[in-house]
Amino acid sequence: MRKVAxxxxxxxIKYLSGARNKKEQEKEILxxxxxxxxxxxxxxxxxxxxxxxxxKSKSKAKxxxxxxxx
Numbered sequence: 001m002r003k004v005a006x007x008x009x010x011x012x013i014k015y016l017s018g019a020r021n022k023k024e025q026e027k028e029i030l031x032x033x034x035x036x037x038x039x040x041x042x043x044x045x046x047x048x049x050x051x052x053x054x055x056k057s058k059s060k061a062k063x064x065x066x067x068x069x070x
Contacts, residue, residue: 007026011029011030015029018054018055020053020054020056024054025054028050028051032047
């Protein structure tokens with residue numbers, strides 16, 4: 001298999017693509033990974049909510065159309 005490009009904290013870069021705040025996303029992934037490996041319960045609702053928020057695009061303010069003087 002081909003090697004995957006990863007961050008310094010060993011998280012695949014593809015997991016962070018499209019996130020608003022890449023450091024926050026990486027932190028959440030690492031916390032979830034640690035809990036899973038330790039056999040602790042993971043709050044799926046919280047994780048999915050955070051990931052959905054990270055994936056949303058920022059809403060852009062619409063520009064007002066200005067009339068040109070001729």
